Amino acid sequence: MSGNTFAAGRGPRIGFFGLLGSGNLGNDGSLEAFLAFLDKVYPDAEIDFLCAGPEAIEARYGLPATRMHWNRGEYSTASSPRAVALKGIGKIVDAFRTAAWVRRHDVVVVPGMGVLEGGLPLRWWGFPYSLLLLTASGRLVGTKVALVSVGANTEGRRMTRRVFTLAARLAHYRSFRDQMSKDAMRATGLGIADDLVYPDLAFALPIPTRRSATPPGQPTTVGVGVMTYHGSNDDRDRADEVYAHYVAKLTQFVHWLIEQGHRVRLLTGDHEDEQVSAEILADVRTRRPDLDPSCLVAEPPRSLDELMEQMAALDTVVATRFHNVVCALMLSKPTVSIGYAGKNDVLMAGMGLAEFCQSIRTLDVDRLISQYTALESRRDVVGQAMDDRNAVNRRLLEEQYALLSSTVFPAGPAEAEVLEGRS
Structure with missing residues (x-):
């Protein structure tokens, strides 16, 4: 004592x-x-x-x-x-x-x-x-x-x-x-x-009951975590360009998910991220006016508990913000990380998902699609490994x-x- x-x-x-x-x-x-x-x-x-x-x-x-x-x-x-x-x-x-x-x-x-x-x-x-x-x-x-x-x-x-x-x-x-x-x-x-x-403190938070049970091979519900990303200190002079490039790439990926029949929920981790979420939502609504509103949902959570409740009903997650990734891993959701710092890669490697990472600075949509597809095919296997970790x-x-x-x-x-x- x-x-x-x-x-x-x-x-x-x-x-x-x-x-x-x-x-x-x-x-x-x-x-x-x-x-x-x-x-x-x-x-x-x-x-x-x-x-x-x-x-x-x-x-x-x-x-x-x-x-x-x-x-x-x-x-x-x-x-x-x-x-x-x-x-x-x-x-x-x-x-x-x-x-x-x-x-x-x-x-x-x-x-x-x-x-x-x-x-x-x-x-x-x-x-x-x-x-x-x-x-x-x-x-x-x-x-x-x-x-x-x-x-x-x-x-x-x-x-x-x-x-x-x-x-x-x-x-x-x-x-x-x-x-x-x-x-x-x-x-x-x-x-x-x-x-x-020691692990991130968030790993000690209560975990809501996982509700997703989409059969393999069927269209899933995918969480896409966004971030108001303007680059680093060295990018101050081109911050708007960095931001626009990231949003365009993420929007392209969301369109691909919808084309494949998946439902998408946009996830945020900071009130500033609502700007990105709104831009993606507006682009999809404009280009796909007949899309059922339930196919693309954006409901900014007010707390990390609420964010995890949203994630509990998802099948897979593709996210940028560090704690979006943490929450997905806590729920043992198969996750792809679009990292803005090395901490994302280290976190993913610790959960056995090192191959499902990309850098936000060199975000490649084709590679992201390949990573998502590979992860989706191994959903049950990686989920059990995450439970253990x-x-x-x-x-x-x-x-x-x-x-x-x-x-x-x-x-x-x-x-x-x-x-x-x-x-």
């Missing part, structure tokens, strides 16, 4: 930090998985948030939340001297706001997410700086900051990588959601030999929760009871 204790008469004060409540279902799903762990082991915990979408968090969970940035225009392009000045002032104000918030907690958790990834458009003075303020504040005031099953990569500009590395170095606890993430941080010079690798993932996450209880979180009566039950 941990030697850490908290004041008599209250539960541990636990804070959550990250791009939570901002419309990204994957981020919020990782949070929900961790909240379920706390509800079991620390039911009396005092929980609040420092996050990107405090209004959404408070509405969903009924827990207090504070906006991560003092400047509400933090992620808007500064187009005037006033906007530039506000951003500069905000950086100073946020340093004090973050330290004051961290001081009020026993532990601050960054639950999963790709918080150490620099591949998508990102400036070092944005989220990387905020993460550095968090971990530095933890060291300054004596609050433990835990980066739990987080993602990392070696992409991004040099200064962004440096800020991420320093932020990770100052964390009290680190674990990574795959070996690639751990290797990426090791490559930056971070000494992480003792850091562990999912059981392993859940066991590994239970191990991590036990480790966190014994080394990071304060010891309390509820924790003692749970740990005794595990021994």
Whole structure:
């Protein structure tokens, strides 16, 4: 049992930090998985948030939340001297706001997410700086900051990588959601030999009952997961071109599925993805005015639970967003990944589906059709293999929760009871 204790008469004060409540279902799903762990082991915990979408968090969970940035225009392009000045002032104000918030907690958790990834458009003075303020504040005031099953990569500009590395170095606890993430941080010079690798936190979420049972050889219902993809930092000057190319290719694939008699459900993982979904839907409706509306459905989910409910009725999934792929794999749905980062490939390989991956940057529709066709013919075989791997993932996450209880979180009566039950 941990030697850490908290004041008599209250539960541990636990804070959550990250791009939570901002419309990204994957981020919020990782949070929900961790909240379920706390509800079991620390039911009396005092929980609040420092996050990107405090209004959404408070509405969903009924827990207090504070906006991560003092400047509400933090992620808007500064187009005037006033906007530039506000951003500069905000950086100073946020340093004090973050330290004051961290001081009020026993532990601050960054639950999963790709918080150490620099591949998508990102400036070092944005989220990387905020993460550095968090971990530095933890060291300054004596609050433990835990980066739990987080993602990392070696992409991004040099200064962004440096800020991420320093932020990770100052964390009290680190674990990574795959070996690639751990290797990426090791490559930056971070000494992480003792850091562990555990699955993505979403693998611990409850799984809805799978309902699809289309006989082999019959037209199936296919989930096509979309993403508002504009490329990486290096593609800023041609972001619109990158986006249009991706949407055109995905639309072409959806048309092929419909021509083969399949039903299609468009899947999203962030509120921004609804734009892509709407464009594909409009193109198909325009070119196929007589198509039965039930053959192509787009109903943006409001949570990861709702997304998984939609997926439960599917036969196969072709997806881009990382957590669309995670959810499909959790449900043991035969899946093709159109990945925008190496994490997609690593995830798929871990589930025995390495041959069913493509890069979003070189998306080839003919190859995608071949991959889908091959996967469809092996639907039952790959499904059983995924069931076995999912059981392993859940066991590994239970191990991590036990480790966190014994080394990071304060010891309390509820924790003692749970740990005794595990021994």
